[in-house]
Amino acid sequence: MKARVTKRGNLAFIETELGQKAVIPWDTLCSFIARYNLDVTVEGGQMPKCVEYTPHSQEEVEIDVEGEDEEDSS
Numbered sequence: 001m002k003a004r005v006t007k008r009g010n011l012a013f014i015e016t017e018l019g020q021k022a023v024i025p026w027d028t029l030c031s032f033i034a035r036y037n038l039d040v041t042v043e044g045g046q047m048p049k050c051v052e053y054t055p056h057s058q059e060e061v062e063i064d065v066e067g068e069d070e071e072d073s074s
Contacts, residue, residue: 003038005029005047014040 006013012029014022016038024032030050033040040047 001036001038003040004043005040006043008044014038 002017004015007026010026012024012026012032014024014032022032032038033050
């Protein structure tokens with residue numbers, strides 16, 4: 001989705017092509033872009049150098065746990 005970002009002080013004003021609006025701290029812009037998969041154009045500032053954002057996986061993880069046997073209760 002395309003979005004326009006305007007920097008004002010330490011805030012990023014975001015408006016998507018669908019008319020949705022958000023105001024977030026400028027230093028969280030990279031996470032916001034990655035989370036919502038935005039294609040942004042920045043006005044009034046320079047795009048920060050973003051580190052690749054990887055959200056936590058929703059996949060199930062199977063773990064085998066070895067414990068002490070409870071048969072030794074004499």
